[in-house]
Amino acid sequence: MSATAIAEIRKLLTLPAIRTTTALTLLATLLLAATRQDGNRVLQTVQVGFLLLGVFATTHEFQAGSQIRTTLLATPRRLLLAAAKASALVAVTVPVAVTVALVATGDPGKAPAAAVYLTLTSLLAAAVGLLLRHAIPAVAVLLPVYLIAAPILRARSENAAAWLPDTALTDPARGAAALIVWTATASILATFTFHLRDA
Numbered sequence: 001m002s003a004t005a006i007a008e009i010r011k012l013l014t015l016p017a018i019r020t021t022t023a024l025t026l027l028a029t030l031l032l033a034a035t036r037q038d039g040n041r042v043l044q045t046v047q048v049g050f051l052l053l054g055v056f057a058t059t060h061e062f063q064a065g066s067q068i069r070t071t072l073l074a075t076p077r078r079l080l081l082a083a084a085k086a087s088a089l090v091a092v093t094v095p096v097a098v099t100v101a102l103v104a105t106g107d108p109g110k111a112p113a114a115a116v117y118l119t120l121t122s123l124l125a126a127a128v129g130l131l132l133r134h135a136i137p138a139v140a141v142l143l144p145v146y147l148i149a150a151p152i153l154r155a156r157s158e159n160a161a162a163w164l165p166d167t168a169l170t171d172p173a174r175g176a177a178a179l180i181v182w183t184a185t186a187s188i189l190a191t192f193t194f195h196l197r198d199a
Contacts, residue, residue, distance in 0.1 A: 005087040005088050008087070012089065018092065024049060026096065029046050029100045029103050043114055043118070047118060048146075050097065051142050053089070053093060054089065054124065054129060055128065055129040055142065058126045059129040062133040079191065082191040082195070086187065097119045101114035101115040117168050120179050124179075124182055127186035150167075161174065165179045165182040
């Protein structure tokens, strides 16, 4: 792992929003699992935490003080920086995703797919955060899509389900490709935009 990625990991681990979101996500998973709710229902609820993790990971440097300018002075190659930020987010998210998946599903066989889903969800959210640069607009886009629009579309049209990024949670065989395409497309667009526009 590059020195830039290690520096980004350290930055994420010291960010209060990341620590708080991680702790609350783990706590919510434990509480919901203790009520013996269906594993998929637990994951549908706590995926909000992974959306927030992704958003906070990429928007915190654009907030008051504009720390992103300092980061760009240290790492002026923006494509390298974007890759390092994505790597850092994966490194921070995967342990949390695996723990949540194991607790929620109670099944070591199902946990890897759920952990991959949660990690990709964070990466998709991070891309949206990098595009919008501010946490509130990014959250205002992501939460309604995941919690309102996607369930409504899925209920009204089975054909729409295969195109929704969250279908992979309940039906990996049908929704995995869509999640990968959504994440890759959003990440490429966010990286391209980050590379071109001013800090």
